[in-house]
Amino acid sequence: MKKIFITGCTGYIGSHTCVELLNAGYEIVGLDNFSNSKKEVLDKIKEITGKEIKFYEGNMLDKTILSKIFEENEIGSVIDFAAYKSVGDSVNMPVEYYINNVSSVLTLLSVMKSHNVKSIIFSSTAAVYGDSTIIPVTEECETGKTINPYGTSKLYCEGILKDLYKSDNSWNICIFRYFNLVGAHKSYLIGEEPNGTPANLMPYIAKVALGELPCLNIFGDDYNTPDGTGIRDYIHVVDLAKAHVSAIKKLELDKKGMHIYNLGTGKGYSVLEMVKTFEKVNNVKVNYKIVKRRPGDIAVSYADATKAQNELGWKAELTLEDMCRDSYMFTKSLKNKGVK
Numbered sequence: 001m002k003k004i005f006i007t008g009c010t011g012y013i014g015s016h017t018c019v020e021l022l023n024a025g026y027e028i029v030g031l032d033n034f035s036n037s038k039k040e041v042l043d044k045i046k047e048i049t050g051k052e053i054k055f056y057e058g059n060m061l062d063k064t065i066l067s068k069i070f071e072e073n074e075i076g077s078v079i080d081f082a083a084y085k086s087v088g089d090s091v092n093m094p095v096e097y098y099i100n101n102v103s104s105v106l107t108l109l110s111v112m113k114s115h116n117v118k119s120i121i122f123s124s125t126a127a128v129y130g131d132s133t134i135i136p137v138t139e140e141c142e143t144g145k146t147i148n149p150y151g152t153s154k155l156y157c158e159g160i161l162k163d164l165y166k167s168d169n170s171w172n173i174c175i176f177r178y179f180n181l182v183g184a185h186k187s188y189l190i191g192e193e194p195n196g197t198p199a200n201l202m203p204y205i206a207k208v209a210l211g212e213l214p215c216l217n218i219f220g221d222d223y224n225t226p227d228g229t230g231i232r233d234y235i236h237v238v239d240l241a242k243a244h245v246s247a248i249k250k251l252e253l254d255k256k257g258m259h260i261y262n263l264g265t266g267k268g269y270s271v272l273e274m275v276k277t278f279e280k281v282n283n284v285k286v287n288y289k290i291v292k293r294r295p296g297d298i299a300v301s302y303a304d305a306t307k308a309q310n311e312l313g314w315k316a317e318l319t320l321e322d323m324c325r326d327s328y329m330f331t332k333s334l335k336n337k338g339v340k
Ligand code: WQD
Pocket: 085, 087, 125, 126, 127, 178, 179, 180, 181, 199, 200, 201, 202, 204, 216, 217, 218, 219, 220, 229, 230, 231, 232, 271, 294, 297
């Protein structure tokens, strides 16, 4: 069986996807530079699955190591997770974001082409829709009105992949637009470990609940939503990882094509709903205060996820309660291990 090459394999989504693919019987070759992850995740993946991945440490911009990987392994498909993904950082360091997120994809595609490997799953984001006027968001909704360099870098990568497919329709491309992923594997050995103070809602709430942060700032309660706070489509990272297994199977069947899918639950929850669910599920108190809106935030975003269900046979199964429990328990496990 040909192997699957996973870039960013020790990252949040990458590690969870490795677990699901190994459990499904696939062999994996992985690459990471640990810029936003830890080497020990490799041991955790083995502890969870009893299997190892063939790992290479290196940077996606290094054509030499990418060529070495394709020369030393028979690769069938690629899943490209390796990218910077902090909205705030991207505003402060746009050039670094475009180099890392866009140039790396160009390097990867060039090496894939030279080794005649043309099946790729690319991790994109709902941010490419910007502030969509159509809710729930479908894959046919307009993209392009991105509001930060992170989202724009992913939009550029989608454009590169579309142009590549137009030039040669023997490519086999799946673009996944992730909504708001949260949660952790039920072993609590892998999960989301943001560097420093979390920018995203769920890890921030978890740290407040554990007393590691004093209070959650809720960025505005004057949006045009039922309780005034922002609404998002939160999806458990394990459900998201399983979608990649379904996509690999589709790529193996189809042999060629260009497919774009929203990966969400199709349900939206507000910030206050998230807080209340988190408190109830974990029997904790989350202190919060309402502050002014965060620049660039949109009011409502949630997916129409029916295309992935119809074409991949995949549907998110885990609930908001599961997400709150698993995020809290993983963050608690980090605290118990003294991980800041
Ligand atoms: C969710 C809601 C905030 C923090 C971003 C990226 C997106 C993806 C996920 C990578 C909003 C509110 C948040 C806080 C709050 N990243 N909030 N207080 O902004 O929807 O999406 O992360 O792929 O591309 O854009 O996620 O978790 O930051 O915010 O009130 O301390 O929680 O206003 O309504 P977001 P988020």
